[in-house]
Amino acid sequence: MRKAFSALIAIVLLIGLLGLPSAxxxxxxxxxxxWGGDARHQATLAVIDRYKELTGVTIQAExxxxxxxxxxxMTQLAGGTAPDICQIDAPWLLNLVQRKMFVNLKDHPLxxxxxxxxxxxxxxxxxxxxxxxxxxxxxxxxxxxxKDFLDKHAIDIDKTYTWxxxxxxxxxIHADNPDEYLLAWDPGEPWQFYDxxxxxxxxxxxxxxxxxxxxxxEDIIDGLSMLQKMYDTNTSLPLSEVQPFYAAMDTNPxxxxxxxxxxxxxxxxxxxxxxSSDFPVVSMKLPVAADAxxxxxxxxxxxxxxxxxxxxxxxxxxxxxxxxxxxxxxxVLLGTVRSVPAAKSSFDVLAAEGALQPVLVDAIEKGLNDMxxxxxxVMGDAEIGQIMADAYQRVAFGQGSIEDIADELIxxxxxxxxxxxxx
Numbered sequence: 001m002r003k004a005f006s007a008l009i010a011i012v013l014l015i016g017l018l019g020l021p022s023a024x025x026x027x028x029x030x031x032x033x034x035w036g037g038d039a040r041h042q043a044t045l046a047v048i049d050r051y052k053e054l055t056g057v058t059i060q061a062e063x064x065x066x067x068x069x070x071x072x073x074m075t076q077l078a079g080g081t082a083p084d085i086c087q088i089d090a091p092w093l094l095n096l097v098q099r100k101m102f103v104n105l106k107d108h109p110l111x112x113x114x115x116x117x118x119x120x121x122x123x124x125x126x127x128x129x130x131x132x133x134x135x136x137x138x139x140x141x142x143x144x145x146x147k148d149f150l151d152k153h154a155i156d157i158d159k160t161y162t163w164x165x166x167x168x169x170x171x172x173i174h175a176d177n178p179d180e181y182l183l184a185w186d187p188g189e190p191w192q193f194y195d196x197x198x199x200x201x202x203x204x205x206x207x208x209x210x211x212x213x214x215x216x217x218e219d220i221i222d223g224l225s226m227l228q229k230m231y232d233t234n235t236s237l238p239l240s241e242v243q244p245f246y247a248a249m250d251t252n253p254x255x256x257x258x259x260x261x262x263x264x265x266x267x268x269x270x271x272x273x274x275x276s277s278d279f280p281v282v283s284m285k286l287p288v289a290a291d292a293x294x295x296x297x298x299x300x301x302x303x304x305x306x307x308x309x310x311x312x313x314x315x316x317x318x319x320x321x322x323x324x325x326x327x328x329x330x331x332v333l334l335g336t337v338r339s340v341p342a343a344k345s346s347f348d349v350l351a352a353e354g355a356l357q358p359v360l361v362d363a364i365e366k367g368l369n370d371m372x373x374x375x376x377x378v379m380g381d382a383e384i385g386q387i388m389a390d391a392y393q394r395v396a397f398g399q400g401s402i403e404d405i406a407d408e409l410i411x412x413x414x415x416x417x418x419x420x421x422x423x
Contacts, residue, residue, distance in 0.1 A: 028056075028313060029059075030058070030084040030085060031084050031085070032048065032061055032083055032086075033062040033076075034086075034303075035063065035065060036065070036337065036338075037065070039337050040337040040338065044061070044337070045061055046333045047334055050329065051324070059320065066248075067248070070089070070092070073088070077101050077308060077310070083308070083311075084307060084312075084314075085306075086306060086307075087136070087305055088304050088305075090300050090301060090380060091381075093132060094128075097127040097128050097130050097132050098128070103311075105132065105307075106129070106130055108318065110315065110318045110319055110322055111134065112326050115326045115345050116134070116135070120135070120301075123374045125304070127377055133305055133306025133307075135304055135325075135342040136302050136304065136325065137268060137303070137338040137340055137342050138340050138341075138342050138364055139267055139299065139302035139339050140297050140363055140364055140368065141265070141266055142264070142266075143262050143283065143286045144263055144264075144269075145157070145261055145262030145281070145282055145283070146260070146261060146277065146280075147279065147282045148279045148280065149180075149260075150282070150284075153173055153182075153261070160287070160288060161288075163290075165287070166182065166235065167230060167233045167235045170183070170230075170233055171234060175234075179254075180261075181234065181235065181236060181261065182261040183260065183262050183264065184242055184254070184255065184260050184263050185237075186242055186246070187239070187242070187389055193230065193392070194392065196298070197226050198220065198223040199294050200288050200294055201223070201293065201294075203294035204294070205375055205379065206379070207378050207413065207417065208376055211417040211421040213413055213414060217406060217410060220406045220410065221403060224391065224395050224402045224406055225402050231396055237260060238396075239393065249263055250272045250277075258277075258279055264286055266339070267360055270357070270359065270360045271337060274357075282359055283363035283366075296372030296373070297367040298372055298375070300374065305321045305325065306321075325341070325342070325346065326346060327346075330346070331347075332353065334346075336350070336356060336360060339364070340361065381420060383416050387416060391409040
């Protein structure tokens with residue numbers, strides 16, 4: 001009996017040294033909700049299975065593609081039925097913190113913050129003094145391109161083009177072959193083209209966290225005019241041919257056939273573009289505005305994992321998140337399905353095993369070395385996003401003058417910002 005007891009103590013001590021939960025919890029069942037593609041699903045399911053082997057905790061997987069995820073997630077949150085662990089996107093953070101819907105992880109004893117760069121946590125994960133979730137990976141917005149297409153049209157991957165130069169290339173490419181387009185811009189991406197252009201041109205984001213429109217009317221007209229030029233020159237695949245593949249452009253026949261040069265996207269989706277093509281996929285810097293005042297790359301966490309306040313198993317959920325994002329064994333199972341890991345321990349083990357794709361690491365490094373300031377959190381508001389998307393669509397489909405679209409955009413943004421400030 002004494003030997004058995006001693007052995008049990010030894011096992012408990014060993015588990016503690018390994019940083020794993022100190023007791024099996026067969027009676028605990030957690031729900032975990034995320035979005036992604038097949039590669040992400042399979043890797044995450046493998047992590048869930050391994051965690052159960054180690055702890056006895058059962059985790060029910062609730063996963064899907066991106067389309068419809070946000071609506072489902074927000075509906076469950078509002079009804080108090082959200083899963084114990086949720087994958088969320090950066091633009092949602094402000095609303096979640098304002099409504100106290102997620103557990104504040106700042107200085108939480110179950111989280112190993114030594115594995116995360118403090119400045120990254122402060123700039124990209126801290127909202128109104130709270131840390132509502134942990135970053136899964138580091139995400140940079142780049143131009144992912146078909147290398148064969150670039151070589152065919154003598155496009156220099158190492159050159160920083162201006163948008164005017166890029167549009168001239170796009171116009172010539174399409175004129176030579178009407179089936180080809182230099183890029184396809186998916187307006188489902190968090191960063192609308194015109195907002196990115198305005199930030200480059202002025203050095204300011206369109207909106208400010210003091211609930212105001214931060215740039216002038218002429219700046220907005222300029223940004224919308226450049227968006228119109230992208231379509232008028234046939235640089236981008238028409239929006240009518242992009243929309244049927246909303247957030248799933250890897251399935252667009254033109255991309256698969258090599259008739260699209262590239263797609264502006266975050267590094268977390270590099271695996272998607274690589275797996276959907278028979279040609280090499282490379283990364284290059286997006287063009288910048290002429291005489292740009294702010295040309296840095298958008299870099300932020302790829303996704304976050306957090307625990308809703310409605311969870312009945314908050315501590316167990318936090319234990320899983322901390323383990324999955326910082327444990328070397330979990331890192332190997334997850335790989336880069338959520339971009340390059342944000343936790344140092346996870347990054348180091350993948351680097352040591354040669355599991356980090358060179359193109360992806362290069363994109364991250366170049367993005368971080370040329371990083372723009374973090375975006376104001378007000379820009380993550382769902383209604384703000386819809387207002388900006390509506391303006392994008394009107395320009396892309398030629399529905400009204402640029403001046404009228406700009407005035408409507410300013411009016412709607414101002415009304416929504418006033419509402420947010422009063423909340």
